[in-house]
Amino acid sequence: MSSHTVEVTGPDPRSVACAPGQRLLDAFLRSGVYLPNSCNQGTCGTCKVKVLSGNVEQPAVSETVLGADEQADGFVLACQSSPTSDARIEVPRGAGSGPGHPLRDLSGVVHEVREIADDTLELTVGIDEPLDFSAGQYIEVTVPGIGHIRQYSMANPPSSADRLEFHVRRVPDGVATDRWIFDSLDQGHRIEMRGPWGDFVHDTEADAPMILLAGGTGLAPLKSIARHALELDPEREIHLYHGVRHRSDLYDVEFWETLTERHPGLRYTPCLSRDDGFGRHGYVGDVVLADFDSLRGYSAYLCGPPAMVDAGVKACKRRRMPGRNIHREKYTPAPTSAPDMVPA
Ligand code: FES
Numbered sequence: 001m002s003s004h005t006v007e008v009t010g011p012d013p014r015s016v017a018c019a020p021g022q023r024l025l026d027a028f029l030r031s032g033v034y035l036p037n038s039c040n041q042g043t044c045g046t047c048k049v050k051v052l053s054g055n056v057e058q059p060a061v062s063e064t065v066l067g068a069d070e071q072a073d074g075f076v077l078a079c080q081s082s083p084t085s086d087a088r089i090e091v092p093r094g095a096g097s098g099p100g101h102p103l104r105d106l107s108g109v110v111h112e113v114r115e116i117a118d119d120t121l122e123l124t125v126g127i128d129e130p131l132d133f134s135a136g137q138y139i140e141v142t143v144p145g146i147g148h149i150r151q152y153s154m155a156n157p158p159s160s161a162d163r164l165e166f167h168v169r170r171v172p173d174g175v176a177t178d179r180w181i182f183d184s185l186d187q188g189h190r191i192e193m194r195g196p197w198g199d200f201v202h203d204t205e206a207d208a209p210m211i212l213l214a215g216g217t218g219l220a221p222l223k224s225i226a227r228h229a230l231e232l233d234p235e236r237e238i239h240l241y242h243g244v245r246h247r248s249d250l251y252d253v254e255f256w257e258t259l260t261e262r263h264p265g266l267r268y269t270p271c272l273s274r275d276d277g278f279g280r281h282g283y284v285g286d287v288v289l290a291d292f293d294s295l296r297g298y299s300a301y302l303c304g305p306p307a308m309v310d311a312g313v314k315a316c317k318r319r320r321m322p323g324r325n326i327h328r329e330k331y332t333p334a335p336t337s338a339p340d341m342v343p344a
Contacts, residue, residue, distance in 0.1 A: 004083045008033055009052065009090045018083050024049065024056070025078040028091075029103035029197075035095050040079045040140070040151070040197050043332060047078040054087025098199050099134040106131060106139065106193040111163065113185055116251035117244075119170040120217060121181065122155075125191060130161035135202040135228035136221040136301070136329070139164070139195030143176045150176040151197070153221035153303070153329075157228040167217040167251075200303065200329035202228050208299045208325065209237035209265075213284045213312040215304020216244055218331055219252065225301055230263050237265040239291075243284035243308060245274040284308065285315035295319035299327070306330040 003017040006027065018027040025047050028035050038046040045065040051074045058081030066075055078089075108127035116122045131139075138153040152166040170177045185191075202225040210229065212222040219242050229236050244250050256268035270279030271287050280287045285308070288295075298321055302312045309330050316326055 004054075005086045006054075006083055007086075007088045009088060010093075010095065020084075021082055023079055024076075024081055024083065024089065026103065028078065032100070032102050033091075033095070034098040034100050035078055035091060036098060036199055037079060038198055038200065038329065039332065041332070042077050042080040045077070046199070048075050049078045049092070050074050050090040051076055052088040052090055054083055055085040056081045056083045056087055056089075058082075099137060099196070099201050101132040101134065101137075101196050103194060103197070104131075106195060108164065108191055108193065110185060110187055110189045110191060112187060113181075116167070118246070118248045119182075120249070120251055121168045121170075122251075123152075123166045123168055123181065123185070125164045125166070125193075127162055127164060127193075131164065131196060132161065133158055133196035135224040136200045136327075137196035137198045138221070139193045140197065141176070142192045142194075143180055144191075146175060148175055153198075153224070154196075155220040155223040157224050157231060159228070159231060165220075167220040169217045198329070200301070200327055201225075202301075203299070203327070204228075204232065206299055206325075207233070207236075208297055210239070211288065211295065211298055211300040211316065211321075212238060212240040213288065213300065213302040213304070213308075214240070214242045215284065215308035216249070216331075218302075218304030218308070218329070221303050221329065222301055223252070226259075226266070230259070230266065234263055235265050236263070238263075239267045239269070241269045241271055241284040241287055243271040243273060243287075243304070245272065247272060247275050247278050250278070283311060285311035288312070289315045289318065292319050295321040299325040301327045303329040304331060306332065 001020040003019050006016045006018050008014045014033050016027050016031045036046045038044045056076055058076045106127050108125040111126045112124040114122045138151050140149045140151050155165040168181055170182050214222045226238055250270050260266045260268050271284050273283050300316045302309045309328050
């Protein structure tokens, strides 16, 4: 079957070829047409576009993500839908002004698999061709044999574009972690990926002091953002809070302590919610509330489990940080299977 032609309307009209079964978002990003996107799983609603003409199918979508009125008006989620004919698609205002690194397939060889905390690995992969990405973005890894996709944020800054670092937390009985990465993945193994994805990215135009709030392996994109920000300005004021439950879940302590010695504006605060005796006791949002009377003039980047991110956002707002300065990414469980497609 041949590709369908998708006309993208808006301030910068373009024509994009979309292969049978290819998702709109994938086709757009590969063609250099940037669309806001975050989860690539149909759960955040960031990638909605309007079908003006033609046939586009997508799986049943929760009305909390795409309202019934919007669906009746022809809106679809670009990350979930595929055209079955030529189509005209209206993209939202703001499309085209994102990170703008073309999506592509990547292949790489595992350089190192290192245990860094309880049930947590650091995975380093050398890739065949350097990847252009923005600090904070992620890639998707294909689980060999079964084709499932898992998402991991880069922890390295964009300057080390040919060696990607990921933090991987074991999911009990998880097909990607328990049964592959933690079980058999080793140095020299080849892995297939695609990326970069996401618009949780370091805003390099803003020079406000930064608050970084991480929960568990949500540290990865913030490590990339902090390293990138310090490469651009070694004096940058950055306050990193890393929250985990127990001391044995904490990792990268030495890395951050060494970095704080080199960068006087960097503060590193590990937070343990269930243990005492190291760093601070409590949740990251509560520790930030205790540390700051006001966060006016700051910007924040938060990444981790949804409850941690929501509490952290609330804390920033209580300390009067404007909503437009708050960037967030929630780590949500990957779907276990692909949903059925229906016409939109
Ligand atoms: S719903 Fe498409 S990127 Fe989240």
